[in-house]
Amino acid sequence: MTDMPATGPKQxxxxxxxxxxxxxxxxxxxxxxxxxxxxMLLHYYRQLHDENSxxxxxxxxxxxxxxxxERKKNNSTVGAVMLAVSNVSIxxxxxxxTSGTSWPGVASLVSGIALAVAGIAITFRR
Numbered sequence: 177m178t179d180m181p182a183t184g185p186k187q188x189x190x191x192x193x194x195x196x197x198x199x200x201x202x203x204x205x206x207x208x209x210x211x212x213x214x215x216m217l218l219h220y221y222r223q224l225h226d227e228n229s230x231x232x233x234x235x236x237x238x239x240x241x242x243x244x245x246e247r248k249k250n251n252s253t254v255g256a257v258m259l260a261v262s263n264v265s266i267x268x269x270x271x272x273x274t275s276g277t278s279w280p281g282v283a284s285l286v287s288g289i290a291l292a293v294a295g296i297a298i299t300f301r302r
Contacts, residue, residue, distance in 0.1 A: 255299030262291030 206213050269285030272278075 251298055251301055255295045255297075258291050258295030258298065262288045262295060264288075265291060 265284050265288030267288075269281050269283070269288055272281030272284060275281075
């Protein structure tokens with residue numbers, strides 16, 4: 177047949193997406209006993225480290241924005257439910273006041289107004 181050399185499993189030439197054959201565009205042979213190349217490699221590492229720090233800061237900032245949005249969304253939902261319940265209570269209060277029963281109507285109207293004020297306060301709370 178053919179005389180091809182037997183090849184074993186090929187070792188990966190990268191670790192975590194970084195090439196081990198070439199570091200900062202330099203091969204390992206070029207790095208050996210070459211102070212300029214080593215300084216270049218350290219400079220490249222520093223750039224990657226600074227970029228990583230900047231990305232972590234951006235990620236933390238965006239997480240803060242997401243948390244604030246979630247809190248505002250939850251406050252708005254609670255406020256909307258309270259306003260819906262207050263409208264029903266105010267409606268019953270007005271209906272009872274016009275039918276001649278004043279105390280239950282006043283109680284329902286006052287509780288509805290209190291719920292409306294609380295719902296608006298929760299909705300616009302910072």
